Amino acid sequence: MLYLEKLASEFASLMWGYPLLILMMGGGVFFTVYSRFTPFRFFRHGVKILLGQYDNPQDPGDLTHFQALSTALASTVGMGNISGVAVAISMGGPGALFWMWISAFVGMSTKFFTCTLSIMFRGKDDRGDVQGGPMYVIETALGRKFKALAILFSTAGLIGCLPLFQANQLTQIIRDEIWMKNGWFTDAVLTGNLMVGIPVAVLVAFVIFGGIKRIGYVASRLVPLMVSLYLLAGIFIVITNLAHIPDLLALIFSDAFSGKAAAGGVIGSVIITGVRRASFSNEAGLGTEAMAHGAAKTREPVREGLVAMLGPFIDTIVVCSITGIVILLSGLWQGDETSGVTLTTMAFSQELGSMGKSLLLICVFIFSLTTMFGQSYYGSKCTGYLFGTRWQQKYNLFYVIAVIFGAVVSLNVVINIIDGVYALMAIPTMVSALLLSPQVMNEAKRYFTTLKQ
Secondary structure, eight states, X not given: OHHHHHHHHHHHHHHSSHHHHIIIIIHHHHHHHHTTTHHHXXXXXXXXXXXXXXXXXXXXSSBOHHHHHHXXXXXXXXXXXXIXXXXXXXXXXXXXXXXXXHHHHHHHXXXXXXHHHHHHTOEEOTTSOEEOSHHHHIIIIIOGGGHHHHHHHHHHHHHHTSSHHHHHHHHHHHIIIIITTTTTTTTOHHHHHHHHHHHHHHHHHHHHTTOHHHHHHHHHHHHHHHHHXXXXXXXXXXXXXXXXXXXXXHHHHHHHHHOTTSGGGOHHHHHHHHHHHHHHHHOTTTSHHHHHHTTBXXXXXXXXXXXXXXXXXXXXXXXXXXXXXXXXXXXGGGOSSOOHHHHHHHHHHHHHTHHHHHHHHHHHHHXXXXXXXXXXXXXXXXXXXXXXXXXXXXXXXXXXXXXHHHHHSXXXXXXXXXXXXXXXXXXXXXXXXXXXXXXXXXXXXXXXXXXXX
């Protein structure tokens, strides 16, 4: 296991170097400036589209705009917000939260481009069904000479979309807050982990074998409810600690450029940690979100791009910020003994008592499940592209088994494997979006001209 941890860590460190940082952040800045800040200027219009003012049941696709965003958020608003933020602060200090914000702001522009492209260049699978996603964008828009990038994305997606992190953190909170508190499975940790992993795998199987429509139906009902509940609790904690917020913000901004709280005190490590965790949380530039938005019912690509860009705002600017501020207010982040979901649980418990712990247990359970539902759709689409749709159900079976594996393996192994593979997914997604950015702007010009008329 130690060898596996070392190998996974070296893989993630190799992938998340400065070249990828420049591609992700530099690409996001380019999209923001090149689009003349379109995602921000038309934010209200994106909200109107999300609320169904432009829905047409006759348009091609499987999901409404709201269901598409809910499905995308189901795979982003989850353990990345609750546990991933805690990991970011533990590894990179308070300043990592600042770089998560910056990454999210430029990520809004990135999602506008990648998800507009997912509608502009939808492809067809071997059954003739319309599909969206970076692999279809690359093959349809850039041609077969770029197919290696599409294959790279889909191959990495088979592993990157597995539910390892969600299953691991759900198991951790149940083990720490239920099993250990009652003295259960103290001498049989593996058995205790399996007692979580197996039932969760059965529940996940029930939803994901129903396909994207069932996933979208479940996500559109669970995600808004749980996000609202989680935010209310977090906002209450912030309001009751308003006097400390100015000092807290000063700490975040100062540490973002000093790196004093990060390992080794290197500012570059703070930036990379923030970008890694933001990418893990909101998936901007990774390409997974484009697969969900590519299934939206619309004939206007720009509309879905505007809906998609709301994702990083909700996911990182709002939800991750609440988590980060609560953790920093608690002061528990300065210890070395806790990280991940346990640190977030302790922070909420310190501020809200037993009610905070109960709330976190509910949110972690629902968020981890909805994330697993959404991620399964992405993995099955990658499978369909590589091997044909007849293999998608087999991938779903593999996906369910991976839930159990994630429940028993260590957090370090899980997070480094997923981080490394996410980096592989980002390369073809960002490269193709940059190459096709002029076509997105031409489409945006046409759409907004029509809108004015």
